[in-house]
Amino acid sequence: MKNFTSFVKELYETREFVPLHSPVFVGNEKAYLNEAIDSTFVSSVGPFVDLFEEKSANFLGVTKSVAVINGTSALQLALRISGVQANDEVLTQSLSFVATANAINYLGAVPVFIDVDLDTMSLSPEHLRNFLNEYAEIRQGGCYNKKTGNKIAACVPMHTFGMMCRIEEILDLCNEWTIPIVEDAAEAFGSQSNNKYAGSFGLINAFSFNGNKIITAGGGGLVCSNIASLANQAKHLSTTAKVKHSWEFFHDSLGYNFRMPNVNACIALAQLESFSSIVESKKEIFIKYQKFFDSSSIKLINPIDSNLWNHWLFSVCLDNREERDEFLKYTNENSVMTRPIWNLLFKLPMYENCFRDDQKNSLYLEERIVNIPSSARL
Numbered sequence: 001m002k003n004f005t006s007f008v009k010e011l012y013e014t015r016e017f018v019p020l021h022s023p024v025f026v027g028n029e030k031a032y033l034n035e036a037i038d039s040t041f042v043s044s045v046g047p048f049v050d051l052f053e054e055k056s057a058n059f060l061g062v063t064k065s066v067a068v069i070n071g072t073s074a075l076q077l078a079l080r081i082s083g084v085q086a087n088d089e090v091l092t093q094s095l096s097f098v099a100t101a102n103a104i105n106y107l108g109a110v111p112v113f114i115d116v117d118l119d120t121m122s123l124s125p126e127h128l129r130n131f132l133n134e135y136a137e138i139r140q141g142g143c144y145n146k147k148t149g150n151k152i153a154a155c156v157p158m159h160t161f162g163m164m165c166r167i168e169e170i171l172d173l174c175n176e177w178t179i180p181i182v183e184d185a186a187e188a189f190g191s192q193s194n195n196k197y198a199g200s201f202g203l204i205n206a207f208s209f210n211g212n213k214i215i216t217a218g219g220g221g222l223v224c225s226n227i228a229s230l231a232n233q234a235k236h237l238s239t240t241a242k243v244k245h246s247w248e249f250f251h252d253s254l255g256y257n258f259r260m261p262n263v264n265a266c267i268a269l270a271q272l273e274s275f276s277s278i279v280e281s282k283k284e285i286f287i288k289y290q291k292f293f294d295s296s297s298i299k300l301i302n303p304i305d306s307n308l309w310n311h312w313l314f315s316v317c318l319d320n321r322e323e324r325d326e327f328l329k330y331t332n333e334n335s336v337m338t339r340p341i342w343n344l345l346f347k348l349p350m351y352e353n354c355f356r357d358d359q360k361n362s363l364y365l366e367e368r369i370v371n372i373p374s375s376a377r378l
């Protein structure tokens with residue numbers, strides 16, 4: 001462990017604190033911010049918001065994207081537009097950040113926790129199939145849980161640490177059961193599977209540009225879809241559902257004030273322009289970690305295909321909870337920031353009564369996975 005902390009400090013060329021993930025600003029961030037401030041358009045209307053939406057949609061290969069204030073609201077909007085209503089069930093994983101379940105909960109819907117695969121740490125098609133075979137039934141108007149009688153209104157796979165879930169298999173299954181997919185691609189901007197980007201598979205999907213994500217807007221999120229009418233609904237609902245008119249205030253449904261401000265879009269646009277250099281730098285760091293861990297008893301997590309991975313957050317797998325806790329204690333006491341993977345969501349008071357399957361893989365990973373410093377160096 002002493003080797004590890006000195007290795008990390010050398011890697012990041014510091015004798016002081018090494019954070020888990022800090023953003024890098026080496027592009028047009030300041031220039032765009034100056035331009036926005038000089039123009040007085042700092043709030044929800046402004047050219048950088050439109051530009052960022054256009055450029056991010058082109059990058060992702062989706063028909064349309066809508067910039068919002070954060071990833072949680074992006075997910076909430078995407079779920080609402082996909083048709084999720086109060087008392088519906090939404091299939092997702094318990095191995096995720098709390099926002100995944102909160103976005104479902106905000107709509108009055110209920111998360112149902114399906115286990116993850118050990119290698120992707122993301123929603124398992126095999127566990128999903130088992131659940132659907134046992135509980136699901138197609139009726140007029142969609143897929144229902146025959147034990148609870150509730151509608152199974154959506155499925156939300158999350159690409160953990162940017163590593164793609166088995167999205168094609170999940171898509172096939174959900175198509176078979178007529179369940180729309182909303183990807184929680186918050187961590188996976190720029191990750192791919194079969195030449196398609198994360199966030200372009202589901203019906204309508206969400207990204208986050210929080211400060212700790214691979215690119216940041218300060219705070220921000222994105223809803224995107226290949227169906228223009230759905231993205232247009234996202235834009236409408238994110239701008240208080242105000243009907244376009246030169247002076248009238250008429251709002252035709254319960255909308256939100258979720259629109260991304262122009263100042264945040266300045267940062268987001270500049271970060272998008274830096275995306276490939278950020279990933280290149282992170283790839284180099286990951287290769288150095290691979291070499292280091294080759295001769296260590298600690299296992300570095302490698303995604304199935306690292307060429308298709310955005311390299312957002314690196315992690316290691318310890319042998320058991322005691323070793324994990326020791327590793328966390330030593331590294332954090334020695335100014336190398338490390339963090340355990342999340343507490344499983346069904347262990348939080350808000351979600352303890354939610355249905356879950358055996359969760360074997362999630363429980364295994366929860367006890368062992370630790371994130372290690374993963375910032376780019378530019």
Ligand SMILES: *Cc1c(COP(=O)(O)O)cnc(C)c1O
Nearest residue numbers: 070071072097099100186208210
């Ligand atoms: C970061 C994150 C979110 C939420 O994004 P915010 O921008 O922080 O609201 C949602 N889901 C996952 C998996 C995340 O990692």
